[in-house]
Amino acid sequence: MTETGGEDDRVLRRETEQVVNETAQGRRTPDEGTTWFSSLSLMDRQKVLREVGGYAMQAHVTAADGRVGVARSGVKPTANPSVMICMDPPRTGFADLPAAEHVTAFRVLVAVFAVADTRRRETYCKGACGHGWHHLSTAADQP
Template identity: 70%
Template sequence: MVNEVAQGLRTLEDGAAWFSLLSEVERRAVLREVAGYAMQAHITAADGSAGVARSSVKPTANACVMICMDPPRYGFAALPAEEHLTAFRVLVSVFSVADTRRRQTYCKDMCRHAWHNLSAPGKKS
């Protein structure tokens, strides 16, 4: 689901609805996983700012401040449960920006990463 949202195959609202149905333990695990994706995508300060703007979350929210720090802070799973949805929206949005940048540069025309070669839901690759 996360990579489908990051690549625009599903909306951020679809992802947020899916995330909201998870238990607190599952939400924390997803936050750790997406933070790992963001780290692997080597997010930049520009990615953080663009992702925060895309997330529709107030820039003063804890998750926004954390992701825009230099270097970014990734302790989103440690945030209080009431901040998990906000953190998810921010993380997925920032990851989407960074992942798109990397697919257009480092992985262009030669990428074998399965998560970069997704097809729209219901369609076969």
């Protein structure tokens, strides 16, 4: 059974959603996203990796998305997170990787999520989408 995390976990989830989507949509650089991620505690990095892995799976990431995302991420294709996301079907469990691999896992997951989510925004959600995270520019540009 999973514990409910309370207000701190809700804040972290909202912040994760904002940072990851801004990074995936080019409103924040990958280095800015990585700097934010690197500032988190080990436990929070693991929570974020689980959350972002979930985003990627919800975007229906494919092995092809994985290859494109890995190339964009700057992470070596032989790194564990790169290999995991490029499998068919892509693997999960990034939070279970050694702490030394968390930053590379975050970079890979965000880059791959960007590829898959862009595809979905341009196909399934085009013109009829109610997902708030697909409308960051509209929300962010309002006073």
